[in-house]
Amino acid sequence: MAIHAAPAASRTAAAPATGAAARPARRRRVDATYYLFLLPTVALFTLAITLPAVMGVVYSFTDSIGFGEYRFIGLTNYAVLFTDPAILSSYGFTVGFALVTVLVVNVVAFLLAIGLAARIPARAALRTVFVLPMVVSGIVIAYVFSFLFSTALPRFGSALGLEALQTSLLANPDLAWTAIVVVTAWQAVPSALLVYTAGIMSIPDEVYEAASIDGASGWRQLRTITLPLLAGYVLINVVIGFKNFLNAYDVIVGLTDGGPGTATRSVAMTIFSGFQGGDYAYQMANATIFFLIALVLALLQLRLTRGRVAVR
Amino acid sequence: MPEPSPSPSKGPSRRSFLAAGLVGAGLALTGCAPSGRSAAVSFYQSKPEVIGYFDELLARFRDERPGIRVAHDVTTDLSAGFARSAPPDLGCSNYNFEIARFVEHGALSDLGDMPEADRVNPDLLPLIGLTASYPGRTSVLPYSLMVAGVLYNREIFDRHGLEVPTTWSELLDVCEALAGAGVTPIYATYTEPWTIGQGLFDYTAGGMVDVTAFFQALAEQGADTGPDSPVSFRNQFREPVERMLTLTRYVNPDAANKGYGDGNLAFARGEAAMYFQGPWALAEIAKTSPELDVGVFPLPMTEDPADRKVRVNVDLALWVPEMSPRQEAARELVSFLLQPDVVDTYNADNLGFGVTTDAPPVTHPALVEVQPYYDAAQFYLGPSQLVPESIPLHNYVQSLVTGADPDTVLRTLDADWARLARRS
Structure with missing residues (x-):
C-alpha cells in the first residue's frame, strides 16, 4: 500500500514545482499548514523506517551481534552469504513458493470475481463471506489449519481407509509447501478478489450491451472485453501479491516452523533467526540483499502499472 | 487509515488543532523511549508457569526491604534491551545461547564476590562455563536446574x-x-x-x-x-x-x-x-x-x-547487567532470592533441582529416581542447547x-x- 501511495504523492508534489519553474508569476503560495500536516508523518517515517534501515545496512558490514562493540569487516558477510546453502535454499523455496501462490491466488480470485459479478442470489452475503479470511490474523489461521492438517484430515483418512491422507501433509518434506500455498492463498484471495471486483464494476454496462447486440456469447465477452480491460488489475495483483508472498513468515511459523527439516524455511524466517541467534550482522546482510530484490520489484511494478491502471 | 475531517467552522480552530496534533505526535515519540528512569529495580523473569510465583516473592521482598522498589518485567525482549543499553536490572532466565552472547561480550557484571556465589554446587561450574564464560567473572548464579531423562509409566512396566x-x-x-x-x-x-x-x-x-x-x-x-x-x-x-x-x-x-x-x-x-x-x-x-x-x-x-x-539444563540463572545503574539494589534482590528457604522452596514447588551445596534432595516421586545421578555429577548439558x-x-x-x-x-x-x- 505504501508503495502505491508513493508515486501519487511524488507526482502531486512534482507538479506544482515544475509549474512554478515555468510560470513563476502565477506561483501559488502553498499554505504552511500542509507542511505541518506532513511533518509528523515524515518525522515518524524517518525515525521508524528510514533510519533503522540505513543503520541495518551499516551493521551488515560489521561483525556486530546486536549490542556492544563491533568491527567493520567489509564485505565478508556478503561473501559468506552467497556460499551458504541454507541461505540459498531459503531463497529458492521463497521464490518458488511466491510464484506458485501468486498463480493460485489470482486464478481463484479471478474466477470468484467473475462468479460474484453475475446476478446471482445472495451475492452480497457471499461477497462478505469470501472476504472474511482477510480480517483474521495469519498466525491464527495457520494454527487452525495446522490442526486440520495434523488431526482432522488424518482422522478422516483413517475412517475412509485412504492411505495418502493418514499422514499429515505438513510432515512430508516434499509436499509440506503445498499446504503453505493453500493456507496463504486462502488468506490472500480476498484482497485480490476485491481488486478484481472493483475492476469488473468499473467496466461500463454499455460495452457488454453493445457486444450482446452484436451477438457475442458470454465466453466471447469474457475473452475480448473483460480480460483485456482487467489486464491492469491483473498486473497489480500479481506484482503486489508476489512482493507480499516473498515476505512469507507467520503462516509458515504456525504451520511447519520451517520444517520438516528445513524444507520450508523462508528468507524472512532466516533473517529473523539472526536476531535471536546472535547472527545479527550476517542476517542484516541477508536483509539488505532481500531489500534490494524487493526494491527492484517495486520499481518494476511502478514501471509496468504506470498508465495501465488509468486505462480509462 | 481513515482521515480525520474536522468540520471547518465548529470546534477548535485549524491552528490549535494542528498544535494539538503536534503535541500528540511528540508524546507518541517520547513514548517509544525507555520509560521513566525511576528508582524501581526491574526484575526480568518470563517463564510463564511461575510469573505468579515470583510476583508473590517480590511482594515478600517489598515487605522486608521497603526502601527498594521492584517491578516485575515479563515481556522485555532481551536482545532489544541490551541493544538500546536499557536491559533489566536483574535477570532470572533460562541459561541458554541467548544469554551466552551477553556473557561472552562482558555485558554481565561479576557476582563472584557475593557470599551466595560460594554456595553454588561446584559440579555445575564446568557446565555453566561450557555454555559461556567471560575471563575472571562469575557472570551468572544458577537458580534452578532441570534434570531430565526418560519418563516412563511404572504401571505399564509392572x-x-x-x-x-x-x-x-x-x-x-x-x-x-x-x-x-x-x-x-x-x-x-x-x-x-x-x-x-x-x-x-x-x-x-x-x-x-x-x-x-x-x-x-x-x-x-x-x-x-x-x-x-x-x-x-x-x-x-x-x-x-x-x-x-x-x-x-x-x-x-x-x-x-x-x-x-x-x-x-x-x-x-x-x-x-x-x-x-x-x-x-x-x-x-x-x-x-x-x-x-x-x-x-x-x-x-x-x-x-x-x-x-x-x-541437565540451567532452567533459571540470575544475572545483573554491567549497564544497570541499580546494581546494588539488584544484588540485594539476588541475596533475597538465594536465601536457602526461598530458593529451595522454589525448586521443590517447581520440580527443579537445587543448585547450592546446601540444597535438600528432591521429593517429587518421579524425580527421586534421578537424584543419585545428579549427586554423582553423572550428567551432561543437552547438545541441542550448545548449538x-x-x-x-x-x-x-x-x-x-x-x-x-x-x-x-x-x-x-x-x-x-x-x-x-x-x-x-
Whole structure:
C-alpha cells in the first residue's frame, strides 16, 4: 500500500514545482499548514523506517551481534552469504513458493470475481463471506489449519481407509509447501478478489450491451472485453501479491516452523533467526540483499502499472 | 487509515488543532523511549508457569526491604534491551545461547564476590562455563536446574514385568517386549522439532558422547571443522544418531502428526510406556492424570550401566547487567532470592533441582529416581542447547527422524558450524 501511495504523492508534489519553474508569476503560495500536516508523518517515517534501515545496512558490514562493540569487516558477510546453502535454499523455496501462490491466488480470485459479478442470489452475503479470511490474523489461521492438517484430515483418512491422507501433509518434506500455498492463498484471495471486483464494476454496462447486440456469447465477452480491460488489475495483483508472498513468515511459523527439516524455511524466517541467534550482522546482510530484490520489484511494478491502471 | 475531517467552522480552530496534533505526535515519540528512569529495580523473569510465583516473592521482598522498589518485567525482549543499553536490572532466565552472547561480550557484571556465589554446587561450574564464560567473572548464579531423562509409566512396566533398562541392549529388549505386547513403547511428537532435539537427540548423544569435551574441542577447532577434522558431528555423532534412528522404530506410527500437547495427553492416558521429555512435562501430564505413576530413568546408551547419565539444563540463572545503574539494589534482590528457604522452596514447588551445596534432595516421586545421578555429577548439558540458534539444529534433527540421510545432515551441521566460526 505504501508503495502505491508513493508515486501519487511524488507526482502531486512534482507538479506544482515544475509549474512554478515555468510560470513563476502565477506561483501559488502553498499554505504552511500542509507542511505541518506532513511533518509528523515524515518525522515518524524517518525515525521508524528510514533510519533503522540505513543503520541495518551499516551493521551488515560489521561483525556486530546486536549490542556492544563491533568491527567493520567489509564485505565478508556478503561473501559468506552467497556460499551458504541454507541461505540459498531459503531463497529458492521463497521464490518458488511466491510464484506458485501468486498463480493460485489470482486464478481463484479471478474466477470468484467473475462468479460474484453475475446476478446471482445472495451475492452480497457471499461477497462478505469470501472476504472474511482477510480480517483474521495469519498466525491464527495457520494454527487452525495446522490442526486440520495434523488431526482432522488424518482422522478422516483413517475412517475412509485412504492411505495418502493418514499422514499429515505438513510432515512430508516434499509436499509440506503445498499446504503453505493453500493456507496463504486462502488468506490472500480476498484482497485480490476485491481488486478484481472493483475492476469488473468499473467496466461500463454499455460495452457488454453493445457486444450482446452484436451477438457475442458470454465466453466471447469474457475473452475480448473483460480480460483485456482487467489486464491492469491483473498486473497489480500479481506484482503486489508476489512482493507480499516473498515476505512469507507467520503462516509458515504456525504451520511447519520451517520444517520438516528445513524444507520450508523462508528468507524472512532466516533473517529473523539472526536476531535471536546472535547472527545479527550476517542476517542484516541477508536483509539488505532481500531489500534490494524487493526494491527492484517495486520499481518494476511502478514501471509496468504506470498508465495501465488509468486505462480509462 | 481513515482521515480525520474536522468540520471547518465548529470546534477548535485549524491552528490549535494542528498544535494539538503536534503535541500528540511528540508524546507518541517520547513514548517509544525507555520509560521513566525511576528508582524501581526491574526484575526480568518470563517463564510463564511461575510469573505468579515470583510476583508473590517480590511482594515478600517489598515487605522486608521497603526502601527498594521492584517491578516485575515479563515481556522485555532481551536482545532489544541490551541493544538500546536499557536491559533489566536483574535477570532470572533460562541459561541458554541467548544469554551466552551477553556473557561472552562482558555485558554481565561479576557476582563472584557475593557470599551466595560460594554456595553454588561446584559440579555445575564446568557446565555453566561450557555454555559461556567471560575471563575472571562469575557472570551468572544458577537458580534452578532441570534434570531430565526418560519418563516412563511404572504401571505399564509392572504389568508387563519389565525392569528399568540399564544398558542399550536391555533398552531394546524392553522396546521389543512392549511392542510384542501391543503397547507403543515410545511416544514421539515430530511436528514440534524442539521435542525431538531435547529428547531423542540429546538423550542418545549425551549418553554416548562426552558433550563437554566435544564442544570444547569444536570451539577450538572453529572454522576448520569439516568431515576430515578430528572432531566433527559427522564423526562423533554418527553412532548416537544411528541409535536414535533405531529407537524411532518403536515410536507411535502417527508421530509425524503429533505435537507436544498431543504427547502429554497420550502419555497421561497411558497410550505409551515411555516419553522422552523433561520434568516440565510432568505438570502437564498431571493435569490429565493426577494419579499416574510416572518414573524417570537415564537413557542407557552403552553396555556399561555405569555410563548412564541424565540431561541437565540451567532452567533459571540470575544475572545483573554491567549497564544497570541499580546494581546494588539488584544484588540485594539476588541475596533475597538465594536465601536457602526461598530458593529451595522454589525448586521443590517447581520440580527443579537445587543448585547450592546446601540444597535438600528432591521429593517429587518421579524425580527421586534421578537424584543419585545428579549427586554423582553423572550428567551432561543437552547438545541441542550448545548449538547456536542460527544453526537450525532442531529442524535438522526433525529431518533425520523423518527419513533424511544421516551422513548428509551431519555434514551440513559441520559445514554450518565452520561457516559460523568463520564470520564470528
